[in-house]
Amino acid sequence: MVAGPVRAVHKKKKFILWQSFFLIFIVLLAAYILLQSPIFTISKIIVQGNNKVTAGEIVQVSGIVTGMNIFKADLHTASAKVNVLPMIKGVNIIRNFPDNIIIKVVERVPVALVVVDGKFVELDAEGYYLRAGSAAATGLPVVTGINVQAAGPGKKVKGKELDVALRVVQELGVQLRNSLSEVHVGNVGLITLYTLEGIECQLGMPENVAVKGNYFLQVIKELQAGDKNIEYVDFSIVNSPVVKYKD
Numbered sequence: 001m002v003a004g005p006v007r008a009v010h011k012k013k014k015f016i017l018w019q020s021f022f023l024i025f026i027v028l029l030a031a032y033i034l035l036q037s038p039i040f041t042i043s044k045i046i047v048q049g050n051n052k053v054t055a056g057e058i059v060q061v062s063g064i065v066t067g068m069n070i071f072k073a074d075l076h077t078a079s080a081k082v083n084v085l086p087m088i089k090g091v092n093i094i095r096n097f098p099d100n101i102i103i104k105v106v107e108r109v110p111v112a113l114v115v116v117d118g119k120f121v122e123l124d125a126e127g128y129y130l131r132a133g134s135a136a137a138t139g140l141p142v143v144t145g146i147n148v149q150a151a152g153p154g155k156k157v158k159g160k161e162l163d164v165a166l167r168v169v170q171e172l173g174v175q176l177r178n179s180l181s182e183v184h185v186g187n188v189g190l191i192t193l194y195t196l197e198g199i200e201c202q203l204g205m206p207e208n209v210a211v212k213g214n215y216f217l218q219v220i221k222e223l224q225a226g227d228k229n230i231e232y233v234d235f236s237i238v239n240s241p242v243v244k245y246k247d
Contacts, residue, residue: 040070043099052107053087061085062093062103070095086130086154112169112183113142114157116150125170127156127163141169141180141193161185164206171209176217190236195220204236211238219243
C-alpha cells in the first residue's frame with residue numbers, strides 16, 4: 001500500500017541529488033573559465049594620486065603584475081605592501097573588469113625638515129619620517145631647537161614640542177612657509193621664524209599663529225616694495241607688533 005509513495009520520495013531525492021551535482025558542476029566550470037580565460041588576464045595596472053612616488057615603484061611593491069589572472073590578484077596583501085612605503089598615507093586597489101587593476105594612493109605631504117644623525121629628513125604634518133631631504137628645498141623650513149629621535153623612514157619622529165612646531169608650520173600657510181628657512185623652538189616654547197633673506201620674526205607663544213603669520217607676510221611684502229632693511233619683527237603680542245629696522 002505504501003510502496004508507491006516511498007518510490008516517489010526516493011525518485012524525488014535522487015532528482016534533487018543530481019540537480020545539486022549539476023549546479024556544483026556549473027559553478028566549478030564557471031570558476032575554471034573565469035580563472036583560465038584570457039579575457040580576465042591583467043593587461044594594465046593604473047596608478048592614481050601619486051606625485052612623489054613613481055607609478056613603477058608602487059606597482060613593483062604591490063606584487064601585482066600584468067599577465068596574471070585578475071581574480072588571482074590578492075588586493076588585500078598588495079594594499080598592505082604599498083602602505084609600507086613611507087610616502088604613502090593610504091591606498092585602495094580595485095579590479096576594473098575585465099582586465100585592469102587600479103591602484104589609488106594618497107601620499108603624505110612634506111611640510112618641514114629636521115636633522116637626524118647629521119642629515120636632513122622630510123616630515124609630514126603628523127611627524128612621519130618620509131625620506132632624506134635638502135635644506136635648499138623650497139617650502140620646507142628646518143625645525144630647530146628640538147632634540148629628535150627617529151626609528152627610520154615610515155615611522156614617527158619623536159621630540160618634545162615637535163608636534164607644536166609642525167602645527168605652527170601648518171598654520172602659517174604655504175605662501176609664508178615658502179619664504180622661511182627656519183622655525184626655531186626656544187627653551188620655554190617661544191617660536192622664532194627666519195626667512196630665506198635672514199629676517200627674524202619673534203612669533204612668541206604658539207597662539208594666534210595664522211593671524212601673526214599674515215601680519216608677518218604683509219611686512220615682507222612691504223619690505224620687497226620698499227628699500228628698508230628689517231632686523232627683526234616681534235609679534236609676541238598680536239595687537240602690538242614691533243618692527244626693528246637696521247640702522
